Amino acid sequence: MTTPSLPDSLCYLNGEYTALKDAKISVLDRGFIFGDGVYEVVPCYAGKLFRFEQHMARLDRSLAELRISNPLTHAQWREIATKLIADYAQGTAARGLNDAKTDQIIYIQVSRGVAMRDHPMLPGLTPTVFVMTNAMKLPTAQQRSEGVACVTAEDFRWEKAHIKSTSLLGAVFSRQISVDADALETVMFRGDYLSEAAASNVWAVKGGKVMGPPKDRLVLEGIRYGLIEEMCRAAGIPFELRRITRAEVLDADELLLSSATKEVLPITLLDGQPVGHGVEKGRPGPIYAKLYAAYQQAKQETQP
DSSP: OOOOOOOOOEEEETTEEEEGGGOOOOTTBHHHHTOOEEEEEEEEETTEESSHHHHHHHHHHHHHHTTOOOSSOHHHHHHHHHHHHHHHHHHHHHTTOSOTTOOEEEEEEEEOOBOSSOSSOOTTOOOEEEEEEEEOOOOOHHHHHHOEEEEEEEOOSOSOTTSOBSOOHHHHHHHHHHHHTTOSEEEEEETTEEEEESSSEEEEEETTEEEEOOSSTTSOOOHHHHHHHHHHHHHTOOEEESOOBHHHHHTOSEEEEEETTTEEEEEEEETTEEOSSGGGTTSOOHHHHHHHHHHHHHHHHHOO
């Protein structure tokens, strides 16, 4: 199989801007050798970063867990992201496309740096800093109107899921489970309790209340955790974080996914069985409709 060609869009690597296809790191970078690093994915709508400070706060938390000092200030991260956003939009316009301000994803990665292979957290290394941007692939209109299929699996990953680590082999395995089943995502359980999906948070709705797993070391706290709580509060929708059993998930009125690219998305089929009850069974429900509308409003408020 041939290696896919890479775009010539601009990226940032260790203090320099270069074409993505030309960016290179050492084979002894600990991000490559050990997955010893963290990352962030920041949405950008119409040229404006979405909930940027919340993403920066999570980056700070992840770096602190790995004992890596943040190599840049929040203002420097914003400056880099803004430059890449503008360059991407300019390149899109130069190609004669109409979506010169297309929604984008900013990908940020920091690894511990370059050293001879040794497992301990070696001090004094210069972190490797990488930032790129790409077009955001949002759910289709059909997925929005019909919902998506998911499958369940046991959560076999490590118990430091709160770190947004580049060590993502567990996520690769769990996502492949849904790919093999022709489903969008894999909803995982630790024992009898809901944790999260391969690359999304999972929410259960029952009796009009939105419920999610608690913020702890077993779940990556998505930036939408805070946003969904804010939207629920504004809409008068009850919101609760607690342990959610498998039985509660299977009996939910609605199930939702949330992530930077999915925003909020309804699960309407789980392990081949329609989600929900009554006339809403197997269809996107009213709580999803309210949260999706509120999410679009939040995006508009981000824009100039």
